[in-house]
Amino acid sequence: MRGTPARARRWVTATLSVLALTAVAACGGGNDGSGGSGSADKADLTWQFWVGGTADQAAWQKVADQAHTDHSGITVKLQGTDWNNYWSKIGTLLASGKAPCIIGMQSLRLASYANAMLPLDDLMKKYDLKAGDFDKPIMDGLKSDGKQIAIPYDSGPMVLFYNKDLFKAAGIADPKPGWTMDEFKAAAKKLTAGGKTGLVTTPSDLGTTSWVRTLTGAEPLADGKLNLTDQKFVDGFTTYANFVRTDKIAPQVPSGSNDFETTQFTSGKAAMQLNGPWSLIDTLGKVKFNLGIATIPAGPDGSKTFTAGSGFGISRSCKTPDAAFQAIVSMTSEKPLTTLAAAGRAYPARTAAHPAWFTAAKIPEAKEVIEYASEHSVPLITSKNWVQVNDLLTRFGTQALNGEIPPDQALKTIQDQAGAGS
Template sequence: MNTINRRLVLGGIGALGAAGVLAGCGEGSAGNPGAGPATGDGGAKGYEGPNVELDFWNGFTGGDGPFMRKLVDQFNSENANIKVKMTVMQWADYYTKLPTAVSSGRGPAVAIMHVDSLATNAARNVIEPLDDVAKALDLKQEDFSEVVWKAGEYEGKRYGIPLDVHPLGFFYNKTLMTQAGLDPAKPPATADEYAAALDALKAKGIQGHWATPFPFTGVLSVQALLWQFGGQLFNEDSSKATWHEEPGVKALSWFTDLVKNGHSPKNVAQDADNIAVMNGKNAFVWNGIWNINTFKEKKGLEWGVAPLPNIGGTKAAWAGSHQFVLPKLKTPDQNKSTAARVFVNYVSQKSLEWAKGGQVPARKQVRDSAEFKALPEQAALATQIDDLHFPPPVPGIGDALAELNKAVNESVLLKAEPGKALADAAARADKILEANRKKYGA
């Protein structure tokens, strides 16, 4: 199932966020040149050198994989002197193998990285700065959106070229809404509307929003709610966790109350919330945009998708982002360096095809195109683009966020009250943040 594969888009919410440190990465060894240092024209004028082969690594093992494969094949057919060889692996394996490969001089020329892993891998010297690419291709913040553009930066340098954003969206079962007397053409969009809809569903014996205690998608939902209530995960310099403050308590309380008030069963298993919507047992689920194709594959399912309802008073949603990176190797090869940049630019401009795999293109010109707007579900979630949030660009931030995962789990399983669970988790996270500052030399 596509949904289960998509769990690993969460590059920094737990162990994956720290994977970049495994090899203690410095520069690679000679003998296998790849993307060189940031020099030249950034690929703006194309590539006219001798034939080169580029290894391209990513973790697109799910339904999105064929869409990227199609783009690679198209690029290869249009660039006779560049052959891109795509290697796909599970994201968990990817984040372990990539730093090790770079350290040993066997890294790829091009790779994809989740936005919340950029800072960790930049700090560990795994990936190259890409300021030359942005400058040469005249890429600017207004070509994307402020949040996704700034997310590719670390300590004043650009390390990622945004490919997409994949936000949470509000998926709903139209058949169950109709049974409860709700209008399936008007999904609830405010806190009051949402509460009324849940009560109407409950009156018909339907537990309308199952609350999972797991990162996917319980923790992501709580993060979105925290931002909606006006809070932040960390303080301004990310030295302290702030999720235990009032907005965070309100967020986790709202989510836990789904269980306490009978809108959700207790002990909801991983992915059970989403499966229940597809099987007509659960009406509402907050899930990632990649879920669009999962729902499309379910025969007979009458469903819709909309931006997250505004529960806390401020529009906000969790999102991830895939970004192109160029792994750092010791021996530069200017031909491969230029060719890699040409490939990055090509796919970025052709990201409409990528959107069909269940993504929002990062490039504004693609989002504004008639072709993208003809993808109604993706276009609906793209309207959230300026309301999306990412974790701060801090090395090892996923280590600290893992403590938030524990707090959500304890609260939703009714083992601890939201305020205490969050406060205890914040205290543990503060120690991790301090240790990481020493580890990464910040």
């Protein structure tokens, strides 16, 4: 079961850092720290980002180097931290007022850190960065109180990956955009045979909420507050949990296994998996079958899904915000995002870089499916304590999927433990 003492300590550290951010924002930050030095056209900047290793560091440093290519007086040095430790570290830095100028930010965690980051709307106007050049759902997802906090580099609506070979062997036609929940369930039941299942799923935040949204239209927040005990959300989550509990079209979920969902799908043990386009090219490299993608099945009001993504913002303590913003403009320009797309590192948020990703994906239906899903998606807006919510969802959601506790009880427990801090 997740929620080990080490994980709990990381969450406490992150939470305490987040609680301090409001006070820092109220004081206006103002510390120079390691944020950078120079002027609008000449500055040595530091960029804090999540990095997976040496190769990852080198790839992202090339993105940073685009700023120097475009502005000879501006340099950006990448400071990498692994994902598990990044959020507590950046929370501590932002709370201290000594954060680097450029900050990597994920849309699902933005609410926790937005108060310590600089709104970018005025800088967008000053340097003529057009919001319309990026996918709208993720631009909206990186806003807080209507203000743009970060400029996205990647984006993506949740879609279904599926095993075309298993579909063909079972005599099931490839799903088309807008296919229905009844069609999905019929396919999943037919595919659940011979030790394989039609679907694999886990109670991840983005996956769970996307299924609930398409099933009933419910969202996890209402007026900025956690709303998991709303009857529509309960109904959607119960149907979702029943994929495992009663429909038996998905396997039980082991606790403490972060890669169970991906392993089941890539090994061919499950025919479908909900995932984001950012994982598609990596998944292509892992599977030995023909990979397809489809939209999330349509509920009563059509196919509905959530979009998430990441981008770059500026800490309030940065002394050279103009230089930092010009660097971000370069880092999210067409050239570096096209390079990232071609390498399979990101589904680019800038629309001009989309063709490179579609070419790298080599899946004929990719363009139609992603564009359809994007049109039917909204950003997943989260609460300031979403890290806690996600941890609780993983713990109690696993129990609900496995039939150990009723789905409504799981949601009530999460709401009671996390709702006051949302």
